[in-house]
Amino acid sequence: MNYVLRRFGHAVLLLIGVSILSFLFSSLAPGNYFDEMRLSAQISQETVSALRTHYNLDRPLAWRYAHWLGSVARGDLGFSFAYNMPTAPLLWSRARNTLVLMVPATLIAWLLALPIGIWSAERRGKLPDVTVTLVSAALLVIPDLLLALGLLLVAVRTHIFPTGGMVSVGYRDLSWGRRLQDVVLHMALPVTVLVLSSLPTLVRHIRAAVADELETGFLRAARAHGIPRRMRLYRYALRAAANPLIALFGFSLGTLLSGSLMLEVVMSWPGLGPLLLEAILARDVYLVIGGVLLSTVFLVSGNLLADVLLYWADPRIRAERGPA
């Protein structure tokens, strides 16, 4: 347990580091949210400077950081200038939308990648493996951006799928079943792109990990003993190959909030991506810091979860780094 605690402490330190780093960056920035107001003739200079004072922009950086930490403790995560409200509720609702997209995409990608990867590892060098390798290489070289645009183009031409947004116009009047159907229809395209873009990496890792194990003596022995194929592959090979895959799974979970950033902008999905982009363009500093921090929390806890899972799954690690 000592080991897990140490990893946890490490993660917390990392988050503090990231928050300090983003504050430092923000202080280096020329200009702030109220600069555009200064150019406007209708708002007097006094108002602008009063606003600046009100939002503590004139205070030193360390003070602002401490103040911000206080608002984090209250669960506000700072104050958004553009929306004139605490950042946290904004981030939560958008993060929820991002998760609606990313959780099914990650699940589907893993559920597809596991059998494909194992299958391809088993038939190494044969036709199925070559096909899988070629297709995954092809998917790897096509940028996600192009994939998204291509699918949008198809959707526009065929009118099967809606081309952007999360819900249709009359969403509020629909019944529950209809609402679900509507959202699922809107999700189809972005989820497809996300699955297709993460699939090749997953398949390659799974294939490499399992192929290594298939050549080991114990699996050949298992085969000689007549243990059925399915059991050999999924029970023995996969279990032995699990370590790098668990780490990869942790990383997958970690990117839940940051993986679909650009796609959301392209497909106008109301997730964190467009919010963050707007915030950047408007210089809404705390919103940006909040978004970066939230996604870092996910990434760090994904890695942490992988560590814990590894600790739980692999007795060797327990023996090596455990309390003993």
Added chain:
Amino acid sequence: MNHERKLGFWLGALAALHVVIACAGFFAPYDPTVQNRERPYAPPQRLHWTDAQGKFHLLRPFVYAIRVKEGTFDEYKQDLSRPVHLRFLVLGARYKLLGMFPCRLHLFSTDGSPVFLMGSDAYGRDLYSRTLYGGQISVLAGLLAAGLALILGWTLGAAAGFFGGWADTLLMRTGELFLALPWLYLLFAARAFLPLSLSPWRTFFLIVVLVGAVGWARPARLIRGVVLSVRGRDYVRAARGFGATNFYLLRNHVLPETWSVMFTQAAILVPQYILAEVTLSFLGLGVAEPVPSWGNLLASLQQYNVLTSYWWMCLPGVAMVPFFLGYLVLTSALQQKANASKI
């Protein structure tokens, strides 16, 4: 030997692609910023080799002249009676070859009406020329940023591995900080806190520095591992025993060992950083109009009507694919070679 040959072939292919991009001025018929306001959104024109009489022009392919249909602004009609022949190696718009040598020679061009092999954009600018010139920005950004990240990574990683102690701990902990951050978010955040409207070239260098500075951690980590293993070897310890200085050891024993890691990292990082520039420019945070980059060429597709009506605006995105393919194969060839040399 097989690996060597494969590596050689893909290196050659990649080099050829880079030469085409580097000499964009020669391969592109027009200046990327020249507008033809009377020909907005012209579709790609097909090259023909046989004319209406069935006569075959091997050396003088042609396109049919296009005309805007009456009463529309973006629908075109081919004028089958007016073939426009391509002329090869002709003098045309001025450009600077490799950014230095003033030059006027173009691979091909036409007399009179312009030819749009990949169509034209909203201002009637030739998309083919813009894609080539845009590649200069994007590929150069990728190369420079990767170079910066590798130099930073090598210096810091080698220092950490070679000297050890508190410097090692500090550098590697900082590196973890950078690795822990979602990469694109970090880039976004850093970009967020820098001025938004800058001249294209200053934005370009800003992006290069940002991407490079954010990306040092991974190469540094790998280099540190190599250096650690080299440092403990007998011949290095012997050299130190004979009185070799740190600088001598770093240059003669450590540096050669790190080459293969550096090359592999370069092959991985360059396409990744090209994509970073493309993403930033696509979202309007990068190099701005009228200077073309692969990212801002695709940016107009964010408008629904452009996506629905003018599919050829996607073509600059397709142009990236060969680059990524080249780098991907290069990476796997380098990795195979590294594995083969280990055994």
